[in-house]
Amino acid sequence: MPKEIMKDQIDVAVRRSPKYSVFMGLGAILGVLVAGVLTLFVDPAAMPTGYTVAKGAGLLLLVLAVGGLFLGGLLAVLLDWIGRRKSRKYRVDAEIDMVDDPKEIARRRIAEANGEDPDAGVTSVDTSMGEAADGNRPDSDSAEDEPRNEAPSSGV
Template identity: 35%
Template sequence: MVEEADKPAPSAPAELIEESVETVSVRRAPKMLVFLVLGAALGVLAALIFTYGFGVFDATGAEQSAYSAVSYTSGQVFGFLVLVCGVVGVALGGIVALILERTVGRRTREVQVGRERVTTVD
């Protein structure tokens, strides 16, 4: 019978640590997705205003087209305008984000970063 004290202790793996200091450039950039979503939301808001602010609906809730004899409900008009205004809003949001990236992105600064790499050797 072998006792616990007689067993050899397992050897712990050795660690090799390498440290270095590097210089990196840091710049601030706007988050593109935020501007695209904000542009789409403003496009939907504009479609809502265009639909119910300027539309002429009859008692059934339909609007007569000026170019054809077709009547469109307020929901259909809103849907059409959301398609157009949403795309325009996303495009304008993207353009604003690109302009901000060009102007704010020019200001970069150099910082020193400490880097540590740990490698275990069995």
């Protein structure tokens, strides 16, 4: 089956984009470090009754870690917005493989997922469908003699 390839030029935009998870993680870590430093300056005698330094440190950790997470995400959004404004536009040549057969598309995707070349070893599925498991075609006489879809007879 010959492949039809459509050649065209498409416009693409290339830009730098931050990884949001890295910025948010670093913001949370920075919030935890700031909470640890602020805990060092807490005077236990000045704390109200029922509160300990550990409870105050836990509250600071929670608030500043979540705040750092938020601020890191906000910084990533701002950097992404700036990166979109500085994106470069290019026109590139594209080759689009025109395949209409869904079986062929599925075979190619499976081959690519397995790390194989989708164009190598093209075999026809239709030729092997009529063969039995041992590779021999059943005889037409013996196949007609066997009963099909009949209920088992009772020996009574």
